[in-house]
Amino acid sequence: xxxxxxxxxxxxxxxxxxxxxxxxxxxxxxxxxxxxxxxxxxxxxxxxxxxxxxxxxxxxxxxxxxxxxxxxxxxxxxxxxxxxxxxxxxxxxxxxxxxxxxxxxxxxxxxxxxxxxxxxxxxxxxxxxxxxxxxxxxxxxxxxxxxxxxxxxxxxxxxxxxxxxxxxxxxxxxxxxxxxxxxxxxxxxxxxxxxxxxxxxxxxxxxxxxxxxxxxxxxxxxxxxxxxxxxxxxxxxxxxxxxxxxxxxxxxxxxxxxxxxxxxxxxxxxxxxxxxxxxxxxxxxxxxxxxxxxxxxxxxxxxxxxxxxxxxxxxxxxxxxxxxxxxxxxxxxxxx
Numbered sequence: 001x002x003x004x005x006x007x008x009x010x011x012x013x014x015x016x017x018x019x020x021x022x023x024x025x026x027x028x029x030x031x032x033x034x035x036x037x038x039x040x041x042x043x044x045x046x047x048x049x050x051x052x053x054x055x056x057x058x059x060x061x062x063x064x065x066x067x068x069x070x071x072x073x074x075x076x077x078x079x080x081x082x083x084x085x086x087x088x089x090x091x092x093x094x095x096x097x098x099x100x101x102x103x104x105x106x107x108x109x110x111x112x113x114x115x116x117x118x119x120x121x122x123x124x125x126x127x128x129x130x131x132x133x134x135x136x137x138x139x140x141x142x143x144x145x146x147x148x149x150x151x152x153x154x155x156x157x158x159x160x161x162x163x164x165x166x167x168x169x170x171x172x173x174x175x176x177x178x179x180x181x182x183x184x185x186x187x188x189x190x191x192x193x194x195x196x197x198x199x200x201x202x203x204x205x206x207x208x209x210x211x212x213x214x215x216x217x218x219x220x221x222x223x224x225x226x227x228x229x230x231x232x233x234x235x236x237x238x239x240x241x242x243x244x245x246x247x248x249x250x251x252x253x254x255x256x257x258x259x260x261x262x263x264x265x266x267x268x269x270x271x272x273x274x275x276x277x278x279x280x281x282x283x284x285x286x287x288x289x290x291x292x293x294x295x296x297x298x299x300x301x302x303x304x305x306x307x308x309x310x311x312x313x314x315x316x317x318x319x320x321x322x323x324x325x326x327x328x329x330x331x332x333x334x335x336x
Contacts, residue, residue, distance in 0.1 A: 074314050
């Protein structure tokens with residue numbers, strides 16, 4: 001068989017990605033609007049009676065900001081890299097998503113986790129928000145692979161700690177902000193802004209952004225995405241919603257105050273399931289954090305990026321990361 005030219009191969013890859021089915025849903029989870037991207041033909045794992053009903057779900061927990069739409073290309077690339085065998089879902093953080101006016105918000109009156117969570121927009125509340133979603137929308141017999149990015153890595157560890165009953169077979173912590181956030185090079189700059197000066201931005205933010213019509217916001221977002229060469233097939237309205245931006249800043253302030261000491265006990269208990277991936281050019285979790293992890297857990301699967309990927313890999317490097325994660329998962333998926 002003749003190998004296609006590189007340019008044609010790129011075109012073929014693009015065509016394949018465009019054909020990947022992705023469902024965007026807005027659901028009410030614990031009283032908070034939540035954007036969920038579901039990659040693959042399986043959107044309801046409870047009522048799916050098809051012969052190819054999946055036995056495993058790949059669940060992506062975002063960093064902060066928790067705009068799941070930015071992770072759409074990564075989810076599609078990962079789904080494609082795994083030969084479309086398993087669904088890949090991405091969940092937004094509570095309070096980081098608002099549904100467009102024409103979008104229906106799905107609710108479940110029988111949801112045992114539907115009660116509102118105290119301080120749901122804070123760090124602990126975000127953990128409970130993800131747990132409630134998994135317990136409500138994923139059957140107990142479906143195995144889980146959790147992918148946490150940045151603060152999503154911290155949330156992933158908390159899920160392992162507080163929900164041992166969930167059938168999690170692997171957890172990938174990508175550029176993991178799980179310790180000493182305020183002491184990191186980026187944290188030393190951001191902490192004062194988030195913890196002390198964020199209040200001064202609330203009123204100007206509401207006055208400037210709130211009056212804008214949805215059409216104007218959509219136009220501005222499309223222009224911004226085009227400049228960054230990003231896809232815009234999902235709702236990015238939350239990027240310019242003052243309510244969401246306030247919650248982004250609030251969560252960030254809690255991260256700086258609460259993500260201090262690494263949870264070695266949880267890591268040690270679940271080490272066989274964990275893969276840590278640190279960057280070489282990451283100002284949120286610098287190389288010394290990787291070296292400390294290697295020293296404390298020499299038997300762990302702790303990797304250092306050799307490709308110089310940025311902390312925000314979703315902005316232009318989603319394919320490289322998807323290929324790596326799919327490769328790391330080969331042995332686990334061969335047993336399913």
